Amino acid sequence: MHHFADRVSxxxxxxxxxxxxxxxxxxxxxxxxxxxxxxxxxxxSVAAAFEEFCSRVIDRVADxxxxxxxxxxxxxxxxxxxxxxxxNILHRARRRGLLTLLDGKRNDIASTATAxxxxxxxxxxxxxxxxxxxxxxxxxxxxxLGRDAVEPFLQSARRCGGGVFVxxxxxxxxxxxxxxxxxxxxxxxxxxxxxxxxxxEAVRAWARENLGSCGLGDVGAVVGATYPAELALLRKELPxxxxxxxxxxxxxxxxEDVMAAFRPDGLGALVNSSRAILFPGDPADPAWEQHVxxxxxxxVAALPRVPHHP
Amino acid sequence: MHHFADRVSxxxxxxxxxxxxxxxxxxxxxxxxxxxxxxxxxxxSVAAAFEEFCSRVIDRVADxxxxxxxxxxxxxxxxxxxxxxxxNILHRARRRGLLTLLDGKRNDIASTATAxxxxxxxxxxxxxxxxxxxxxxxxxxxxxLGRDAVEPFLQSARRCGGGVFVxxxxxxxxxxxxxxxxxxxxxxxxxxxxxxxxxxEAVRAWARENLGSCGLGDVGAVVGATYPAELALLRKELPxxxxxxxxxxxxxxxxEDVMAAFRPDGLGALVNSSRAILFPGDPADPAWEQHVxxxxxxxVAALPRVPHHP
Numbered sequence: 001m002h003h004f005a006d007r008v009s010x011x012x013x014x015x016x017x018x019x020x021x022x023x024x025x026x027x028x029x030x031x032x033x034x035x036x037x038x039x040x041x042x043x044x045s046v047a048a049a050f051e052e053f054c055s056r057v058i059d060r061v062a063d064x065x066x067x068x069x070x071x072x073x074x075x076x077x078x079x080x081x082x083x084x085x086x087x088n089i090l091h092r093a094r095r096r097g098l099l100t101l102l103d104g105k106r107n108d109i110a111s112t113a114t115a116x117x118x119x120x121x122x123x124x125x126x127x128x129x130x131x132x133x134x135x136x137x138x139x140x141x142x143x144x145l146g147r148d149a150v151e152p153f154l155q156s157a158r159r160c161g162g163g164v165f166v167x168x169x170x171x172x173x174x175x176x177x178x179x180x181x182x183x184x185x186x187x188x189x190x191x192x193x194x195x196x197x198x199x200x201e202a203v204r205a206w207a208r209e210n211l212g213s214c215g216l217g218d219v220g221a222v223v224g225a226t227y228p229a230e231l232a233l234l235r236k237e238l239p240x241x242x243x244x245x246x247x248x249x250x251x252x253x254x255x256e257d258v259m260a261a262f263r264p265d266g267l268g269a270l271v272n273s274s275r276a277i278l279f280p281g282d283p284a285d286p287a288w289e290q291h292v293x294x295x296x297x298x299x300v301a302a303l304p305r306v307p308h309h310p
Numbered sequence: 311m312h313h314f315a316d317r318v319s320x321x322x323x324x325x326x327x328x329x330x331x332x333x334x335x336x337x338x339x340x341x342x343x344x345x346x347x348x349x350x351x352x353x354x355s356v357a358a359a360f361e362e363f364c365s366r367v368i369d370r371v372a373d374x375x376x377x378x379x380x381x382x383x384x385x386x387x388x389x390x391x392x393x394x395x396x397x398n399i400l401h402r403a404r405r406r407g408l409l410t411l412l413d414g415k416r417n418d419i420a421s422t423a424t425a426x427x428x429x430x431x432x433x434x435x436x437x438x439x440x441x442x443x444x445x446x447x448x449x450x451x452x453x454x455l456g457r458d459a460v461e462p463f464l465q466s467a468r469r470c471g472g473g474v475f476v477x478x479x480x481x482x483x484x485x486x487x488x489x490x491x492x493x494x495x496x497x498x499x500x501x502x503x504x505x506x507x508x509x510x511e512a513v514r515a516w517a518r519e520n521l522g523s524c525g526l527g528d529v530g531a532v533v534g535a536t537y538p539a540e541l542a543l544l545r546k547e548l549p550x551x552x553x554x555x556x557x558x559x560x561x562x563x564x565x566e567d568v569m570a571a572f573r574p575d576g577l578g579a580l581v582n583s584s585r586a587i588l589f590p591g592d593p594a595d596p597a598w599e600q601h602v603x604x605x606x607x608x609x610v611a612a613l614p615r616v617p618h619h620p
């Protein structure tokens with residue numbers, strides 16, 4: 001089975017960019033033609049609008065980027081119909097040759113964590129039969145519950161050549177409330193280190209359990225572009241960990257802020273942009289797909305170019 | 311609007327017990343008659359089996375307990391059909407007069423967190439119209455991202471008289487990996503305190519923003535029955551916080567372990583049991599509903615009785 005980090009590295013080299021397009025459909029920002037055609041009279045119609053919008057975005061960016069990241073929350077907000085839309089756009093992205101990262105920030109313990117993990121990644125098993133559910137290549141997870149709770153996600157990922165991205169340093173302004181708390185090792189005399197570095201250390205250990213030939217593990221770290229100093233520090237401390245860097249673009253992270261996320265060969269990080277690519281212009285403009293394509297090309301141009309390997 | 315903690319306290323007094331029944335359908339443990347009738351040839355048939363099982367459990371326990379807690383992961387494992395089942399059983403529980411707590415452990419930032427929160431609690435809004443989605447009375451959330459990320463959940467809960475339960479001390483064996491890390495206040499000379507107590511302190515502050523007349527806030531804390539010492543400490547430190555105590559029953563938490571969770575008047579905590587109630591006997595026994603009822607009555611008898619207020 002092909003290792004997740006190698007699949008990512010190959011896709012990044014093939015497309016020549018580490019850009020990940022976030023699929024965060026927001027009703028009030030959708031192109032007017034789509035809002036008008038579907039209407040918002042029911043959750044089903046909104047879900048259909050989300051599906052059409054994301055499908056057309058996927059078609060526009062499929063040749064330009066290696067990976068897309070649907071945000072589960074926006075689909076769940078439409079109830080069961082939204083989850084049908086999510087399944088369909090994940091399917092479309094795969095068919096267009098894109099890797100898929102489901103942003104669900106899931107977390108739980110034991111067999112409950114297995115249910116989330118298998119749904120997202122390896123497929124669920126009932127009475128000995130395996131059923132694919134979301135079939136994503138990777139899933140974001142929250143580490144607060146500790147290793148034994150992360151373990152089922154690793155196991156599911158490792159059954160299917162998938163990956164897991166663990167929240168380490170999130171991109172929001174208040175991320176530091178808990179993530180920056182200074183932890184002292186009991187009995188230790190060394191100066192303390194912030195909580196997110198302890199989480200990072202655990203992520204590194206998990207990643208090193210299963211390295212791809214590119215030198216990166218199948219457990220990545222989510223590190224916000226909005227914290228460039230932490231990003232640089234983490235790159236130094238976690239040489240084998242693939243980063244997912246949100247917060248680039250609309251959230252304020254700039255291209256120079258994310259440079260530190262990469263290894264010297266340009267690999268080692270995926271940089272996500274959602275709103276700046278999905279909603280770059282006037283929703284009334286019928287040529288919105290051209291603006292999506294241009295915004296994608298602009299983001300690609302702003303990020304490091306990775307030497308093309310066909 | 312009626313305050314969430316008052317609604318919980320009244321329901322606990324009306325039923326005379328703080329027992330919460332967890333709805334965690336597991337295919338391999340379902341009664342044979344249900345597995346046989348629906349079969350496991352598709353995710354749709356498994357979802358239908360989950361719905362029938364949970365519906366019949368709800369009918370059996372509706373007069374005995376104040377609240378049920380469906381575990382989102384098991385429904386998501388069946389894809390969109392599972393979410394239809396989840397919606398239907400939440401609806402049935404409400405119709406039977408039960409409070410509902412959706413166990414989703416959600417977390418994200420800004421408008422993404424709002425999407426999760428509104429789907430679970432107040433209802434989502436598109437083009438100025440509000441649509442109910444899961445319509446739960448409360449949702450579990452993960453605190454790792456900090457206050458600004460928890461805020462959208464509080465806002466949604468406060469728009470509909472709902473509640474939020476924040477993970478503080480989880481019930482798994484490895485919970486301490488991060489939750490027990492000792493945190494020192496910068497520049498402080500006091501001895502450090504474990505991370506979960508810092509999270510607990512934040513939860514107390516959030517709860518105190520909006521107290522019900524029972525003296526409890528609309529922000530609760532998840533504290534595992536498997537850590538009775540921590541549970542007792544937290545009860546002392548968080549007098550205004552409603553606890554959700556998982557881990558009772560199949561996970562090993564005993565009745566004497568959870569006694570410390572309650573205030574002297576018997577309020578202040580909901581104690582969840584899932585497997586011990588759902589799957590108490592032989593799956594081949596056609597009288598399984600009687601066993602579910604007996605297991606519920608046994609759990610009620612083992613927990614403190616709350617003086618009945620009609």
